[in-house]
Amino acid sequence: MQDVISFLLNGLGFAAVGLVVLQLVLSLDLYKRWKLRHLPGPPALPLLGNLPQILAKGSPAFFRECRAKYGPVFRVAFGRNWMVVVAEPDLLRQVGGKLLNHSMFRGLLGGEFAKLDDWGLVSARDDFWRKVRAAWQPAFSAPSLSGYFPLMTDCAVRLADKLEGLARRQPGQQGAGKEEEAAGKAGKAEAEGGSGGGGGSSTRVDIWRELGAMTLQVVGSTAYGVDFQAMESLPAAGTGEGGADTKPAAAPAPASSSYGRVLVQACRDVFKYSSVVYGSKYSRVGLLFPEWRPVVAILANAAPDLPFKMLKTARTHLRDACMSLIDGWKKQEASGVQDGKSKQEEQNGDANGHTAASTAGAKGDGAVSGAGAANAIGEAAAAVGTAAGGVGGLSAGSFLGLMLAARDKSTGEGLTDLQVAAQVQTFILAGYETTANALAFAVYCLATNPEAEAKLLAEIDAVLGPDRLPTEADLPRLPYTEAVFNETMRLYPPAHATNRHTDKAPMQVGPYTLPKDTTLFMSIFSAHHNTDVWPRVNDFVPERFLPESPLYPEVAARVPHAHAPFGFGSRMCIGWKFAVQEAKVALAALYQRLTFELEPGQVPLQTAVGITLSPRNGVWVRPVARRLTPRQPTTPPVGSAAK
Ligand code: HEM
Secondary structure: OOOHHHHHHHHHHHHHHHHHHHHHHHHHHHHHHHHHOOOOOOOOOOOOHHHHHHHHHHHHHHHHHHHHHHHOEEEEEEEEEEEEEEOOOOHHHHHHHHHOOOOOOOOOOOOHHHHHHHHOOOOOOOHHHHHHHHHHHHHHHHHHHHHHHHHHHHHHHEEEHHHHHHHHHOOOOOOHHHHHHHHHHHHHHHHHOOOOOOOOOOOEEEHHHHHHHHHHHHHHHHHHHHOOOOOOOOOOOOOOOOOOOOOOOOOOOOOOHHHHHHHHHHHHHHHHOOOOOOOOHHHHHHHOOHHHHHHHHHHHHOOOOHHHHHHHHHHHHHHHHHHHHHHHHHHHHHHOOOOOOOOHHHHHHHOOOOHHHOOOOOOOOOOOOOOOOOOHHHHHHHHHHOOOOOOOOOOOOOOOHHHHHOOOOOOOOOHHHHHOOOOHHHHHHHHHHHHHHHHHHHHHHHHOOOOHHHHHHHHHHHHOOOOOOOOOHHHHHHHHHHHHHHHHHOOOOOOEEEEOOOOOEEEEOOEEEEOOOOOEEEEEEHHOOOOOOOOOOOOOHHHHOOOOOOOHHHHOOOOOOOOOOOOHHHOOOOOHHHHHHHHHHHHHHHOEEEEEEEEOOOOOOEEEEOOOEEEOOOOOOEEOOOOOOOOOOOOOOOOOOOO
C-alpha cells in the first residue's frame, strides 16, 4: 500500500514539475509575443506557433497570404521563434541597407562544427565578417571570372555531350553514331537510376540532378583545386537531395569510393539533413524549445537518430577534406614545390586582384603529392590528383589557396585553418544548389513556354551557330538568355528568403518600431510576386528584363529591389556574377544542341521549401537533339579538368 502511495506521489510530483515548466515556457512565449504586440500577424498556436500553416503551405505561399491580409510587415512564429516578416521591396532595401548581421541559427552538432558554422561568410558577424568578405572579394574580380570561363564551359559542354547522347538513343532521333551510343549507354544507367517522375523510356532524365552535378563540379573544382568528379556517375537515387520520395540512405558513401563522389554526396546530404523536413527530430525539438538547445544538443550527440548521423558524417567528410588539403598545402609550402611563378603573385592574385582559382583543377601546377595521407579522403584526394595526370592536389590558385594566403590589411593576420575550412565549405554550399535550382527551373519554364524557348534558340543560333563554343566575348551578346535566367529567378527565387537581426538597437521598419534582438525574415519571394510591381505576375515573361521590349518600362519603373534574387545591401550575394556567368554559359551550351520535353505529370511543378526553393521531385525531361547530325566530339577548352 505504501508503495502505491509513494508511486502516486512521485507521479504527481513529476506532473507538477512538468506543469511548472510548461507554464514557464508559455509565459516566455507570451513575453516574446508581447514584445511584438503592435505588429499584425496570423493567430499562432501555443508552442507550435504558425509552423502547421508554414509546413502545410510552404512559407512563400503562406507569407503571400499574410501579406495580402496584414500588409508588408507582420509577425509570425516558427515554432516558438518569433520573427518579423518583411515583404515589400522598398522596405527590404531599407533593412538590407541598415542592418549588417544575419541571424544566428545554431545547429546541434556543436564543437568544431559550430565554429565552422559561425565563421563561414554567410554567418560571420561584424568585424570578422568585414575581414572575411575582403578576403573573398578577389575570387570574384573580373579577371578571376574570366579565369573561371574555361571550367564553366567545359562542364556545360560535358553535360550537353551526355544529354545529346541520350537524346539520340530515342526512337525518331537519328544520327546516333557509335560515340553517341556509348554516351547513351553511360547516361542510361544514370537516367534509370533516378527517382520520381513519369515512367517509360530509359532516356528520361532528372535535369535538376544533372545540373546539380554540373554546378557542384564547377564550385567544387574551383574551391579545392581538384577535379571534383561530381559529373561522374552519381550514387543511386534515394541517397541524394530531398525529393519527396527520397529516404535517408542506410549508410554514407564509403570513404574508399572516389574523392569527388564522397564530397558530392556529403554536399547533398548537408542540404538534405539540415532541413526541417528530412533533418533529425532533435532539430525539430530544438526549434520548438530554443532555450533548451544545449540540452537537446547533448541528447542528439549521445543518442543520434539516422538523419543526425548522416548530417554529422557529411559534415565530417567536408571538414576532413579541407583539413587534409590544408595539410598538403603546408607541406607543399615547406618543400617549396611551386612552379616558376612567385608564390606571392599566385596566391594573392595579380595587380588586378586576379586569383587563378579559375583554372583550379585545370592546371597541372601546384599539385600536392601525398596530400593529407592521414585519412581516407586525403589519400583519395592525392589519388585523384595522380589519376588526373597531375591535375589535382591543391592548386595554388584555388579558392582554398586564396583563403590560406589571405592577410588582414591592417593587422597582417591570416585566417586559422578552421576559419579557412569554414570559408571553403561555405563557398561550395552557397554556390552549388542555388545555381542548380535556378537552371532546373529555367528548363521547366522554357519547356512550358514555347514562345520564349523559340526566342532563346534564335538568339543562341544567331550568336553561336550550331557548334561554336561560347566565349567570354559572346556573353554580352546573349541578352535574352540572361533575361530568361532573371525571369526564372523572379518566379522561382532559389534563395526565397534571407534574414537580418536588429542586434542591440531597436529599428524602424515602415510604420513599426521593432525591438532590439529581433529576427527579420526578408521574403524575396514576396517581392518577386508583388502584383503592384509585376503585371501578369505568374506568367513567364523574360521581356520584362529587356530594355528594347515594350514590357521593359515595368521593370525600369519598378521599386528598387523588386527583383532581388541575390539579396540586399552589403550582405548581398558575393557570388552573383559567378552564378550569372555560369548560368548563361550553361543555357547557351545546352540549348545550342538540345531542347527538353517535360515528362507527363510535371506541370504544375511541385516545389519544396527548405534552405532553398527547389523542385520537390526533380524536373523530369526527355532531351531532344536539335540537329540530325551529331556534334563533332568536343575538344575541351583550355586546360580542361575533364578526363
Ligand atoms: C543563382 C545562384 C545564387 C543565388 C540565387 C544566390 C542568392 C543569395 C542570397 C539571396 C544571399 C543572401 C543575401 C542577403 O542576405 O542579402 C546570398 C549570399 C551569399 N551567396 Fe549566393 N546565390 C547564388 C549563387 C552563389 C554562388 C555561385 C556563390 C559562391 C560561389 C554564392 C555565395 C554566397 C555567399 C558567400 C553569401 C553570403 C554573403 C555574405 O553574407 O556576405 N552564391 N546568395
